[in-house]
Amino acid sequence: MAPRKKSPNMVWVVKSKQPAKTTEPATDKKTSSVSSLLSDSVSKLHLSSSEDHTSPPDWSTLPEELLHIISSKLEDRFDFIHARSVCRPWRSIFPYPSSSLRTTYSLPSFRKFPRRVSGAFCTLERFPVFLFRLLSPHNTPPSQFFVGGVRPDNQTPRSDPTLLNIADHQIIPLGHMCRMVGYDPNSLETSYRGVAFLEVNEENGEFVVLIGYAHDILALRSTEMRWSRVDDCSRADCSDIVTFRGKFYAVFINGDVFAIDPYTLKTTPLRPPNIPGCGRCNYLVPYGDDDDELYLVERIIVRNQVLSFTKLTCRVSVLDVEAGEWVVVSDLGDRVLLVGKPGNSSGNGSCSAKELPEGCGVSGGSMLFINEIFDETFPYKYGVDTGNPGDDLNVWRCSRETRVSILNKSPMVALRIERAEL
Structure with a gap:
């Protein structure tokens, strides 16, 4: 993240109550001294900046004692990132938030499986993902969104980074995603x-990794550090793998879905009902910090017809874990499903529309395909009336009230949402 200078009108404010008694408790004395120190420091900054209106206040002159106090009061991870961007001396005081760091694991290479190549390794990277919405005065389209992760500015990525002034963005966490460094799941090479x-023993740091490779699902346990084939699974190519409530869920290009136990690697088929005369592209989308729901989005492709992405319909189901089956739904409530992923990562995201302002172009009960082949798409909603009497209303289809332009796909997905011209 590039360093950002604060504007001259920025001030720190501390609210404190006057003590009711003449004798101040120790905590009140400490608060009073902090307030006094803060007031004196900010006054000096304003005095120095008023003498030279062309230069902003020099925030690097704030006492280190005050910076440590401020650092101890911060809770939000992006407050730390904001503070680190003020000036270079602050970076030694405000640590980069560990919750935003990428975790990497060096694993044995799987390139020539089932052969084991001595001394060959691959790198798994696990990182938090966020939805960034560029703030605008009226919260009306056109709106600009970004989906991706963040990294410290001293970690140089392999590709050109997307630089954002995050002080100008609303930030919504979307959970974690994974990627194999140097591998692209969409590449035919x-x-x-x-x-x-999936972490299986937090105390001992034990974990299990699953990958889709050729016609196989391969598993690696950290206690063994070797790849093995998962038996009794689909023979079709895997298209994606997600985790939900302590299990893996893999989806395949032929429509198969399997749940995989991380301890036994036992598989359970969860194939949704067929759609006569149609093929489909399936996507798994977890929702909620506590694994509230797992959605299956099926993009329906009618055979023997001209393929038009803007006219494709979808069927959406939610997993009934106890019954072990998919239940078709027509309502997502206030939820927004983000189908697609930034760069070469795995997994899909979701969020609540309650976290977004009304009228910004993204509403509850909708889906956004954020990594399309073409650079334009539309939100999907249920029961959209196309004006054609022959079109079924009991499906999810494009709502042309707003148009989504995909400006970038890697390393972050960049979207512009604007009102469509009808």
Whole structure:
């Protein structure tokens, strides 16, 4: 993240209550001294800046004692990132938030599986993902969104980074995603098709990794550090793997879905009902910080018809974990499903529309395909009336009230949402 200078009109404010008694408790004395120190420091900054109106206040002159106090009061991870961007001396005081760091794991290479290549390794990267919405005065389209992760500015990525002034953005966490460094699940040059990570013993740091490779699902336990084939699974190519409530869920290009136990690697088929005369592209989308729901989005492709992405319909189901089956739904409530992923990562995201301002172009009960082949798409909603009497209303289809332009796909997805011209 590039350093950002604060504007001259920025001030720190501390609210404190006057003590009711003449004798101040120790905590009140401490608060009073902090307030006095803060007031004196800010006054000096304003005095120095008023003498030279062309230069902003020099925030690097704030006492280190005050910075440590401020650092101890911060809770939000992006407050730390904001503070680190003020000036270079602050970076030694405000640590980069560990919750935003990427975790990497060096694993044995799977490139020539089932052969084991001595001394060959691959790198798994697990990182938090966020939805960034550029703030605007009226919260009306056109709106600009970004989906991706963040990294410290001293970690140089392999590709050109997307630089954002995050002080100008609303930030919504979307959970974690994984990627194999140097591998692209959408590339035809390799047989790699996605990865998922699951911690099985937090105390001992034990984990299990699953990848889709060629026609197989491969598993690696940290206690063994070797790849093995998962038996009794689909023979079709895997298209993606996600985690939900302590299990892996893999989806395949032929429509198969399997749940995989991380301890036994036992598989359970969860194939949704067929749609006569149609093929489909399936996507798994977890929702909620506590694994509230797992959605299956099926993009329906009618056979023997001209393919038009803007006219494709969808069927959406939610997993009934106890019954072990998919239940078709027509209502997502206030939820927004983000189908697609930034760069070469695995997994899909979701959020609540309650976290977004009304009228920003994204509403509850909708889906956004954020990584399309073409650079334009539309939100999907249920029961959209196309004006054609022959079109079924009991499906999810494009709502042309707003148009989504995909400006960038890697390393972050960049979207512009604007009102469509009808």
